[in-house]
Amino acid sequence: MAALYLVPPALNSKSEPPPLFDGTTRLYISVTCPYAQRVWSARNIKGLSQIQIVPIDLQDRPAWYKEKVYPPNKVPAIEHNGKVTGESLDLLEYLENNFEGPKLFPTDPAKKEAANELLKYIDTFTKNLFVALTKPEPEAPQEAGPALDYLENALGKFADGPFLLGQLSAVDIAYGPFVERFQVVFPVLKNYDITADRPKLLKWIQELHKIEAYAKTVAEPELIIETYKRILANYAK
Numbered sequence: 001m002a003a004l005y006l007v008p009p010a011l012n013s014k015s016e017p018p019p020l021f022d023g024t025t026r027l028y029i030s031v032t033c034p035y036a037q038r039v040w041s042a043r044n045i046k047g048l049s050q051i052q053i054v055p056i057d058l059q060d061r062p063a064w065y066k067e068k069v070y071p072p073n074k075v076p077a078i079e080h081n082g083k084v085t086g087e088s089l090d091l092l093e094y095l096e097n098n099f100e101g102p103k104l105f106p107t108d109p110a111k112k113e114a115a116n117e118l119l120k121y122i123d124t125f126t127k128n129l130f131v132a133l134t135k136p137e138p139e140a141p142q143e144a145g146p147a148l149d150y151l152e153n154a155l156g157k158f159a160d161g162p163f164l165l166g167q168l169s170a171v172d173i174a175y176g177p178f179v180e181r182f183q184v185v186f187p188v189l190k191n192y193d194i195t196a197d198r199p200k201l202l203k204w205i206q207e208l209h210k211i212e213a214y215a216k217t218v219a220e221p222e223l224i225i226e227t228y229k230r231i232l233a234n235y236a237k
Helices: 034-045 063-069 088-098 109-134 137-154 170-190 199-209 221-236
Strands: 025-029 051-055 077-080 083-086
Touching: 025 034, 034 051, 034 088, 034 170, 077 088, 083 088, 088 170, 109 137, 109 170, 109 221, 137 170, 137 199, 170 199, 170 221
Parallel strands: 025 051
Antiparallel strands: 025 077, 077 083
């Protein structure tokens, strides 16, 4: 089990590439990237230790990553069966369809419908919360509130567990990395607790973090704050 959670040092512009396309399945990530965390945590939950984790330093990317691995030069990406595939939500489905392990996509019709709705909303959710971070402190809660209420109201729809579809699914893994980052940065940057008066949201985050395979992918709060400060500073330019 320890091998499943092992994360080697990040590769940077001075690092040599791994032996590419040698039959090894590799997941390229950054430990600070919420998109990568989606696929990294799904890989852990499915127990796929045969997928090698390759962290990339996004502030000092190796040239070979863009040239030889993934031309969009983003993470996450999976190298598997001689080709490289990207985009985090697509990769959650890719893991589901190409590897063993616990199923993360529902088969129940009502849950499938709820999953589709929630996944359709996720870009709106992340955009609205990010925009709220760019607003003056008094306006941030008002800007962020509707998206957070949407999630609060979605929780509890299914009574067979504390997650968005009752049982843990790809939907939780899609939202989790972003919600937990907003939970860290809003109190520090906007003096706002996103879980205040949202007990189901707070419980959901707590339950998600009780799952070791997921918790092993959670970034340090200091790193999250530093990353968002840098992103917001660049956004303001």
